[in-house]
Amino acid sequence: MACCRKLKLFRATKIALLSSIQQVERVHYRAPGTLLRYCSSSSANENVSRYPVPPKKDLPYDIVEVMEEVETKSGFLPNVFKALSHRPEEFRAFFSYYNALMNKETGNLSKADRELIVVATSAHNHCLYCVISHSALHRIYSKKPNLADQVAVNYGTADLGPRERAMLDFALTVCRSENVTEQHFQALEEHGLDREDAWDIAAIAAFFAMSNRLAHLTDMRPNAEFYNMGRLPRDKGGKGEKAKGGSG
Secondary structure: OHHHHHHHHHHHHHHHHHHHHHHHHHHOOOOOOOOOOOOOOOOOOOOOOOOOOOOHHHOOHHHHHHHHHHHHHHOOOOHHHHHHOOOHHHHHHHHHHHHHHHOOOOOOOOHHHHHHHHHHHHHHOOOHHHHHHHHHHHHHHHOOOOHHHHHHHHHHHOOOOHHHHHHHHHHHHHHOOOOOOHHHHHHHHOOOOOHHHHHHHHHHHHHHHHHHHHHHHHOOOOOHHHHOOOOOOOOOOOOOOOOOOOOO
């Protein structure tokens, strides 16, 4: 009975995750007839993780199903799926919480806001994987090809609006484990962000602090596809840009 409940929960999580992948699909074009490159075990020259990536045949069905659908929708499988498949139970827990934070439809934070928080806090934590992959997602959601790069180097000098700056100031306060005061909440409220939004900002900063550290532990590397995503305008055929290069 408990297994059935877990499977239902994870399938619901998968639906939320795939809805966000639709955004990636719009800009990352895979030519018709191109074979999917990933069959759950990485190639000899692909640096994914210092921990073994399990062969597809050894993974639980629900995890294989998620991986195949994500790869089909986006044209490649982000390396975070491969790396975390080393521990299936933690894979399920990770993506369940990820979806609760990043794909929720309540509150005043946009998807672009959420991704920018990840970029700023991951830059502070020196996480290559999260900075590169979530900068790509921010470019897609925001249609701003340069802002995430600026934030990754120094958000203090980035071309941010007052609302974005207040949001990132709060996120970095949490990221640096500094004391949160009433003044921090007031600064957010001046820009239309309430206490529930503050919780969202803090939870994203906290969750990705954990994610950043797992990326350090595993030596997780960004897929080459992430680097160009969202940088070029969509082609006239509406298929999205063709990402060049060789993947959260």
